[in-house]
Amino acid sequence: MMKVFRADLLTMKDRELFFIEDAAMLVNEDGKISEIIEFNKLSDEFLNEVSDLRPCLIMPGFIDTHVHYPQTNMRGSWSGSLLEWLMDVAYKEEGKFRNETYSKSIACSFLDNLLSNGTTTALSYGSSFKRADEILLETAYEKGYPLITGMVFMDREVDGNLKVDAQKAYDDHKTLSRKWRKKGRIDVALTPRFAISCTEEMLNVCKAIATDDNDIIIQTHLSESKEEIKKVRELFPESRYYLDVYLKYDLVKEKSIFAHCIHLSDYEWEILREKGSSISHCPSSNLFLGSGLFNYRKARDLKIKTGIGTDIGAGTSFSLLHNAELAYYIQKIQGYNMMPVDLFASITSGAAEVLGLQDQIGTLEKGKYADFVVIAPENDSNFLERYKTEENINEKLFLIIMSGQERLISRVYISGNLAYKKG
Numbered sequence: 001m002m003k004v005f006r007a008d009l010l011t012m013k014d015r016e017l018f019f020i021e022d023a024a025m026l027v028n029e030d031g032k033i034s035e036i037i038e039f040n041k042l043s044d045e046f047l048n049e050v051s052d053l054r055p056c057l058i059m060p061g062f063i064d065t066h067v068h069y070p071q072t073n074m075r076g077s078w079s080g081s082l083l084e085w086l087m088d089v090a091y092k093e094e095g096k097f098r099n100e101t102y103s104k105s106i107a108c109s110f111l112d113n114l115l116s117n118g119t120t121t122a123l124s125y126g127s128s129f130k131r132a133d134e135i136l137l138e139t140a141y142e143k144g145y146p147l148i149t150g151m152v153f154m155d156r157e158v159d160g161n162l163k164v165d166a167q168k169a170y171d172d173h174k175t176l177s178r179k180w181r182k183k184g185r186i187d188v189a190l191t192p193r194f195a196i197s198c199t200e201e202m203l204n205v206c207k208a209i210a211t212d213d214n215d216i217i218i219q220t221h222l223s224e225s226k227e228e229i230k231k232v233r234e235l236f237p238e239s240r241y242y243l244d245v246y247l248k249y250d251l252v253k254e255k256s257i258f259a260h261c262i263h264l265s266d267y268e269w270e271i272l273r274e275k276g277s278s279i280s281h282c283p284s285s286n287l288f289l290g291s292g293l294f295n296y297r298k299a300r301d302l303k304i305k306t307g308i309g310t311d312i313g314a315g316t317s318f319s320l321l322h323n324a325e326l327a328y329y330i331q332k333i334q335g336y337n338m339m340p341v342d343l344f345a346s347i348t349s350g351a352a353e354v355l356g357l358q359d360q361i362g363t364l365e366k367g368k369y370a371d372f373v374v375i376a377p378e379n380d381s382n383f384l385e386r387y388k389t390e391e392n393i394n395e396k397l398f399l400i401i402m403s404g405q406e407r408l409i410s411r412v413y414i415s416g417n418l419a420y421k422k423g
């Protein structure tokens with residue numbers, strides 16, 4: 001049976017904002033959009049199927065290009081900069097994922113947090129424990145949540161209990177892949193944590209996996225802090241630049257997603273462009289750890305696909321709207337005044353391109369999944385008056401981003417099914 005949703009609708013079309021006042025969005029039984037039209041053009045046969053969401057605004061579900069499931073419970077923990085924070089806080093928490101009961105409870109809380117913030121697809125890091133990652137995959141699958149994740153590979157510079165030797169990492173990854181790779185809307189990503197925590201043997205395992213499974217998403221961290229770069233130099237003296245480490249093991253590909261990319265040399269920028277790889281920019285995390293200021297203008301000028309990541313739990317908020325707000329500040333302080341449309345793209349259509357899923361998600365249009373967020377301006381009385389009187393859609397969108405945290409989101413749909421409703 002066809003479902004019909006009635007509301008104002010905002011999406012991206014041909015890299016511009018596209019707004020329809022009082023739209024009807026028709027969704028077929030596969031959970032995909034079959035048509036978007038003005039409501040007054042809707043044929044009478046569908047009038048009984050209409051879910052009337054007025055006076056809300058619907059927009060594409062947000063896409064988180066970088067988040068850590070096992071860090072859900074450690075947001076906002078006081079520590080030093082990146083490498084200290086990893087040792088003192090992150091690895092300690094991740095060690096708890098040896099326990100299945102704990103993993104299950106965090107998997108549920110992780111998915112609930114994504115949903116209540118309007119995130120309808122996420123690329124997440126798993127833990128070092130295969131069972132904990134399987135629990136996340138199973139939980140997402142049962143809920144119909146489109147999740148991409150992979151077991152984190154680490155075999156050095158980390159607490160002993162999180163180390164996995166290279167052969168076991170290979171075997172566990174293959175076991176997870178056999179069951180979960182492209183299973184419905186779930187997928188598995190190859191996830192070497194970063195150069196520092198991987199020996200050459202581990203990087204060779206990654207190379208073997210990525211060669212064998214040529215279109216798998218590869219996610220890792222790159223050039224987040226100066227201290228990290230220095231350590232990479234020490235550990236890989238033969239590599240002139242950080243990215244050379246990944247390059248040496250054929251891990252810089254079209255479906256490679258590098259988080260942070262704050263302190264890149266021109267050489268590294270050029271390699272990313274040439275290889276068609278993507279960047280996940282993580283504003284909240286970069287500010288929290290004091291890692292530095294990402295150069296969004298450069299990514300844009302070089303046409304490097306870039307999306308935003310919450311990077312929970314160095315990032316403190318699951319909200320991509322809030323992270324887009326912080327992205328705006330980070331650019332503005334560097335003299336680049338980002339447009340609302342570019343902020344919006346970085347959490348919707350642009351993020352879909354980063355994941356290589358632009359044919360399925362990221363905009364509301366015929367043939368894509370009906371993953372969408374229902375924004376209710378009346379949930380915030382301060383915001384409501386300005387929203388109502390503002391005619392320009394750019395201004396409306398900017399208002400949503402600047403004040404648009406969780407409270408504005410009243411419902412979230414995935415594949416046309418209600419996945420979250422505000423309490």
Ligand code: GUN
Binds near residue numbers: 090
């Ligand atoms: N680099 C390697 N691991 C991590 C992590 O968990 N968080 C952040 N922000 N950077 C990392």
Ligand code: ZN
Binds near residue numbers: 066068221259
């Ligand atoms: Zn991260």
